[in-house]
Amino acid sequence: MSSPLTAGTPLTVGNGRVKEARKLSRRSVRTERRLFLADGPKAVEGALTVEGCVVEVFATPAALEQHADLLGSTDVTLVDERALASLSDSVSPAGVVAVCRHFDAPLEHVVTASPRLLVICADVRDPGNAGTVIRTADAAGADAVVLAGQSVDAYNPKTVRGTVGSLFHLPFAIAPDPAVAVRAAQARGLRVLAADGAGDVDLFEADLTGPTAWLFGNEAWGLPDDLAALADARVAIPIHGRAESLNLSTAAAVCLYATARAHRATT
Template identity: 90%
Template sequence: MEPLTAGNTRVKEARKLSRRSVRTERRLFLADGPKAVGGALAVEGCVVEVFATPAALGQYAGLLADAPVTLVDERALASLSDSVSPAGVVAVCRHLDAPLQHVVAVSARLLAICADVRDPGNAGTVIRTADAAGADAVVLAGQSVDAYNPKTVRSTVGSLFHLPFANEPDPAVAVRAAQARGLTVLAADGAGEVDLFEADLSGPTAWLFGNEAWGLPDELAALADHRVAIPIHGRAESLNLSTAAAVCLYASARAQRT
């Protein structure tokens, strides 16, 4: 059977998933590259279809052995990928987000709540870091970037498929839900009254992170149990969001495992 071309109806319909409105309506998204596709295939029922070039099918034969693969030509595959150098494999996947109350479970000990995080790379890196630190879940709150944005999916390097996450339009609701489940909410704030390395992080904790440019609004930070600052020992004005999240999440992970 000849590989499908970029003009094929199935390819064109999949290409529409590059738009957030279509992803939201159809509850589908694209996972681009072997890491993302492998992560998706490991989640039962997640993958609807995998588009692959003949060369990629041979290269990733083990990965795609039991996958529902549709062959496409190079041009068709490139139209589905936003990567500069497509790896030759893209999956159409079902949405994975869960309701907030399911994500903020009684057993949760470490959460990351992102409020109005707009950059896809930052959001994806926070998800990847939370996964690496052993966090239980991530909440994308407020006007945060879509978790299914292709750049977000790619920057998680497969971690999007490893841990639960929720979308919550109101960050205050996410904070109160975490507190109601017994987690101490700590706002990462450069002007915080508590030094990160002097804080007691041994208990169940939800870290609250703000926007890359303006941080956390005062009214939202005020809902947290404490505002925690990462000490700056050099001349840098601040740390960027994903770096700050890594420091905070790993500080909690270390304290909880000591």
């Protein structure tokens, strides 16, 4: 990487390094190389806090000047506007993108850290929803997040951007089988609560004081019965108006903050 003081002429869209980085927009390439793109100053700022995560930072001259506090002590490769835009899937690129190494933790490491508040997402497909749930988990003080089953790639650019940096703030694991994640949490003494609109336990009457793992399902069809049956309880958020239901990210926010409040009341 070039120093921002001696970066020279910005690289163009046809440059080989830019082309190689652009390939990381494809999940297959991200998985093979265990690399991904962090797009925007918040994501890059978060990535820089994770030791060994950042491989290279690309920035336009204008972004380098605008974000001098963030990038001033970091090696930066200058690129022109077109090259930067080719690395970003944002409608209005912020001018800075980092190539980063994958940094997810094994499931067993996440659960053996004795979390008091864990989030398990089962088959959450929408990158924006996944990003918002991770951001909400971070805000509520959760200890870790597990993306399980056929959930969206955590390193999808829209997911990374949707976390607004929170992806880099708390441990997360990727688990192929949601049932394994549920049982692993239970084995470590967490009470697994399935968020289920048809649940028989009212969220605001539930005991949320102990170590808790929330299990959230797919945006469209929720949790499969066999998976929800593994939980210690099925918990419903009461609907007082005429809305049919709450969307996934809103439901997650209500459940996580109710649990965070209960935890803080007992400490």
